[in-house]
């Protein structure tokens with residue numbers, strides 16, 4: 288595969304560390320699936336979204352695209368495109384993996400926080416980390432996940448929404 292960006296960059300610029308931030312929020316409603324980090328979590332409420340509404344996958348997408356200077360998730364996977372309706376968001380991560388390969392970017396580390404009142408996410412983190420690592424072609428050890436509640440405050444605290452923040456460090 289052609290390494291487009293690598294070719295047009297001076298050698299000294301290659302492999303410097305770059306950092307990106309991502310954030311996402313989805314409303315929660317009864318009778319919908321709750322998918323976080325590519326994993327379906329048993330819950331009485333699930334995310335409302337054009338795709339599967341996976342806040343963690345979406346925040347990670349934006350963190351990676353931001354670090355690479357490649358825009359945002361809405362530009363690459365617009366919610367107006369019927370192709371992404373009900374899509375498993377791990378597909379977005381897989382697209383970004385291919386884009387990074389093309390542009391010669393390497394993912395070094397991902398750190399993320401998911402804010403959800405309930406259920407507890409900690410027990411699902413090992414499976415989520417494996418799913419994200421597989422989609423991105425990176426080591427599980429380079430993905431760190433954290434869970435918070437919103438202490439009953441605001442929409443997230445009332446169980447009406449789920450949010451996620453992510454930071455990605457890449458080299459390229």
Ligand code: MG
Pocket residue numbers: 311312313336340341342345
């Ligand atoms: Mg989203």
